[in-house]
Amino acid sequence: MDKFIIEGGSVLTGTIPISGSKNAALPLMAASLLLDGTTKLTNIPDLVDIRTFCNVLRVTGAKVTYSAEEQSLLIDPENIYYPESPYDLVRKMRASFYMLGALLGRMGEAKVSLPGGCAWGPRPVDLHIEGLKALGASIELDKGYVLASRPAEGLKGGSFNLSPSSVGATVNLILASVLGSNTCVISNAAKEPDVVQLCYFLKQAGADIQGEGSSQITVKGVKQLNAVQFRNASDRIETGTFMILAAMHPLNKIKLTNADPEELGHFLSWFHKTGASTKIDKDIIEIIPPKIINAVSVATEVYPGFPTDLQAQWATLMTLANGESVVTDSIYSDRFSYVPELGRLGASVKVKNNSAIIKGPNKMAGTSIMSTDLRASVSLVMAAMFATGISQVLRVYHLDRGYERLEDKLNGVGASIRRVTEQHESE
Numbered sequence: 188m189d190k191f192i193i194e195g196g197s198v199l200t201g202t203i204p205i206s207g208s209k210n211a212a213l214p215l216m217a218a219s220l221l222l223d224g225t226t227k228l229t230n231i232p233d234l235v236d237i238r239t240f241c242n243v244l245r246v247t248g249a250k251v252t253y254s255a256e257e258q259s260l261l262i263d264p265e266n267i268y269y270p271e272s273p274y275d276l277v278r279k280m281r282a283s284f285y286m287l288g289a290l291l292g293r294m295g296e297a298k299v300s301l302p303g304g305c306a307w308g309p310r311p312v313d314l315h316i317e318g319l320k321a322l323g324a325s326i327e328l329d330k331g332y333v334l335a336s337r338p339a340e341g342l343k344g345g346s347f348n349l350s351p352s353s354v355g356a357t358v359n360l361i362l363a364s365v366l367g368s369n370t371c372v373i374s375n376a377a378k379e380p381d382v383v384q385l386c387y388f389l390k391q392a393g394a395d396i397q398g399e400g401s402s403q404i405t406v407k408g409v410k411q412l413n414a415v416q417f418r419n420a421s422d423r424i425e426t427g428t429f430m431i432l433a434a435m436h437p438l439n440k441i442k443l444t445n446a447d448p449e450e451l452g453h454f455l456s457w458f459h460k461t462g463a464s465t466k467i468d469k470d471i472i473e474i475i476p477p478k479i480i481n482a483v484s485v486a487t488e489v490y491p492g493f494p495t496d497l498q499a500q501w502a503t504l505m506t507l508a509n510g511e512s513v514v515t516d517s518i519y520s521d522r523f524s525y526v527p528e529l530g531r532l533g534a535s536v537k538v539k540n541n542s543a544i545i546k547g548p549n550k551m552a553g554t555s556i557m558s559t560d561l562r563a564s565v566s567l568v569m570a571a572m573f574a575t576g577i578s579q580v581l582r583v584y585h586l587d588r589g590y591e592r593l594e595d596k597l598n599g600v601g602a603s604i605r606r607v608t609e610q611h612e613s614e
């Protein structure tokens with residue numbers, strides 16, 4: 188199991204290229220099963236989650252070829268025959284649950300494992316199931332699996348209101364309804380860029396979808412979709428992560444390239460409240476860090492609000508800010524496993540209900556800390572980079588799920604991070 192040895196105190200200078208988005212790529216990969224012919228996706232990052240999802244697709248009989256060098260993916264579903272996603276794969280990555288909509292849409296039936304719990308508490312899928320039922324699918328639960336089927340001509344159609352709005356459920360409902368002969372209306376649909384991109388992709392393939400990016404999406408079933416070539420978006424969460432990192436030291440001089448500033452939503456306005464400023468030129472974002480970081484409280488919301496995937500990184504920045512701030516997660520209330528680890532570095536952070544209360548500025552000193560999930564892990568790496576002395580961040584496999592070559596990118600701008608593979612680390 189790999190760990191990072193991090194020497195704190197480096198000033199960061201240089202350019203970091205942003206990779207393709209993981210969360211946007213996964214729905215495209217599932218949707219490729221609905222297209223006739225070989226689809227080519229580009230700007231696909233080399234991440235453990237992408238490789239896991241390639242295997243999820245291969246289980247069905249689809250031909251999947253990933254090139255890390257080209258960052259491209261070829262998906263040909265011509266010989267698809269097996270409408271299942273087994274527990275062993277789904278438990279590794281919840282996005283595998285997108286196979287429910289994709290297999291139902293393509294093959295008319297699906298057997299997909301329920302994803303189960305997650306490091307930050309329950310992440311229900313009831314809306315995915317209720318939504319599919321409302322649109323005309325038959326669904327049964329059996330021994331931890333969802334068994335779904337639909338009439339041969341496609342879902343019967345109808346409308347479903349998502350309460351609360353859910354990215355995952357919106358994606359699944361679109362995937363299930365895009366092939367067919369009826370109309371499905373999703374209200375309170377997710378407006379996240381990942382959903383909008385999925386709709387653009389499907390429309391390029393011949394789908395009839397209206398309203399993407401608004402709270403009502405209308406999908407009129409079509410008979411056939413044809414393979415396309417499509418470039419995946421830049422990772423807005425990686426972009427936000429490195430912007431926060433750049434703001435953590437007044438002498439940092441960081442430029443991000445291949446970014447998509449438009450997709451940051453309202454994050455930019457909170458970022459500027461810290462005293463940081465940005466110079467944006469097309470896909471380049473230059474960050475000018477504040478001399479003194481202002482304490483800025485945030486609460487996560489659906490897009491374009493503050494993303495739940497950036498709250499741990501924000502809390503880490505706030506440990507260096509001047510004053511008290513509160514980081515509230517209204518999407519996932521238990522997502523604070525990183526807080527005790529920040530405490531081990533010397534930060535003053537307490538969790539109350541679904542909020543972290545941070546009293547800054549803190550002086551942190553390097554020690555051993557443990558990664559618990561993807562975004563928590565990157566926050567601990569960031570904290571360790573600004574703590575004095577040496578830190579060990581254990582279990583960095585979480586990071587490899589969602590940050591492409593993190594240590595290479597950060598060492599490239601002056602960080603001191605060494606990856607160590609320990610075969611016999613005790614659990």
Ligand code: UD1
Pocket residue numbers: 210309310311312313314315316350351352353354355356377379488489490494495496517518519
């Ligand atoms: C969420 C984030 C997404 C992020 C991902 C991984 C939001 C809106 N979504 O997506 O940006 O990339 O985590 O970190 O910020 N819910 C139900 N029943 C369901 C599905 C969801 O009650 O069937 C609830 C969830 O508990 C949550 C909210 O709806 O409170 C939003 O969930 P959803 O968008 O589906 O979560 P993810 O797809 O995991």
